[in-house]
Amino acid sequence: MQPIQPNTPPETAQDAPRLIKTCSIWRALNDIGDVPTLLILETIWLGERQFKSIQTRTKLPKSVVSDRLKKLIAADIVFKEPYSQKPLRYEYRFTPKGLDLEWVAMMLLRFEKKWSTKTTKFDVQLVHTACGSPTNPEPICGHCKQIIKSKDLEWKEGPGVGLMEASYIRRRQNRSRDNLSELDLLYTDSVEILGDRWASLILRSVFTNIRRYDDILNDTAIATNILSERLNWLVENNVLTEVLYQTRPDRFEYWLTHKGYDYYTVLLMLMRWGDKYYGSTEGPPVLLHHKICGNELDPIVGCSHCKEPLISSELKQSRTDTK
Numbered sequence: 001m002q003p004i005q006p007n008t009p010p011e012t013a014q015d016a017p018r019l020i021k022t023c024s025i026w027r028a029l030n031d032i033g034d035v036p037t038l039l040i041l042e043t044i045w046l047g048e049r050q051f052k053s054i055q056t057r058t059k060l061p062k063s064v065v066s067d068r069l070k071k072l073i074a075a076d077i078v079f080k081e082p083y084s085q086k087p088l089r090y091e092y093r094f095t096p097k098g099l100d101l102e103w104v105a106m107m108l109l110r111f112e113k114k115w116s117t118k119t120t121k122f123d124v125q126l127v128h129t130a131c132g133s134p135t136n137p138e139p140i141c142g143h144c145k146q147i148i149k150s151k152d153l154e155w156k157e158g159p160g161v162g163l164m165e166a167s168y169i170r171r172r173q174n175r176s177r178d179n180l181s182e183l184d185l186l187y188t189d190s191v192e193i194l195g196d197r198w199a200s201l202i203l204r205s206v207f208t209n210i211r212r213y214d215d216i217l218n219d220t221a222i223a224t225n226i227l228s229e230r231l232n233w234l235v236e237n238n239v240l241t242e243v244l245y246q247t248r249p250d251r252f253e254y255w256l257t258h259k260g261y262d263y264y265t266v267l268l269m270l271m272r273w274g275d276k277y278y279g280s281t282e283g284p285p286v287l288l289h290h291k292i293c294g295n296e297l298d299p300i301v302g303c304s305h306c307k308e309p310l311i312s313s314e315l316k317q318s319r320t321d322t323k
């Protein structure tokens, strides 16, 4: 197979407006919203610690692994620790901030188990040692312990909302669809969405009920050519569906499919993580209200058996090969 080549030519966006709403999701994606980065994080999460094994597992070029590990260290998500002095060799481990990504990882796993169209070479089962049961991580409201459903949420602007320059790196990110499915990894479909910052930004808009092309354009400041291409890609991949709202000329709104609705749990946990590590001093840019219990949403990932929050030290992973 061809190695994944993330270095692609720059993209121009002169016609795009330059200010978009601040958002913890976007800031978080600046550090992790990239396919090679997510593959490396997943590999470390699955227990690989050494450069060679990370590279073998992700099949990324050495230079890419090295570059992304450096960035993850700079972002305080991963740190390196020597495990051998002669020759000097390092292991890569999660910092507390990196460990905190585990709820994002668990929601990716949940999404993948439900929606992946590909057969992976193995499956991971989790046991919650605190209650002794096999567990499926569930998105749960920290107040009422009900499973969070998108239709039970109301989004509103929080104290930290403001405008920021859309100074994102204007590059096309390739999604390497065929390549990913050959990897000995779990997340393929979800990594393609989360690893595409444009797609995640579009989904942020749609989750907050912004559904029309011009409104999404205004909300995201994505260059029109990229926006159209990403919308089509999300429709082709059954994350969004087009709904006609006007004829002559035909105009469509973009609505979430069931699969798209399920993806919001990934963004919810990413938002939580982003609020914690990249939040504005004034507070979160977005507030979520849980209509079921009337509280501000405190999204947690809980055990499907006992509903208690899942923490890494109380989880046991076991891997089964499926082919």
Ligand SMILES: [Zn+2]
Pocket: 141, 142, 143, 144, 145, 146, 290, 292, 293, 294, 295
């Ligand atoms: Zn609640």
Ligand SMILES: [Zn+2]
Pocket: 128, 130, 131, 132, 133, 135, 303, 304, 305, 306, 307, 308
């Ligand atoms: Zn439990």
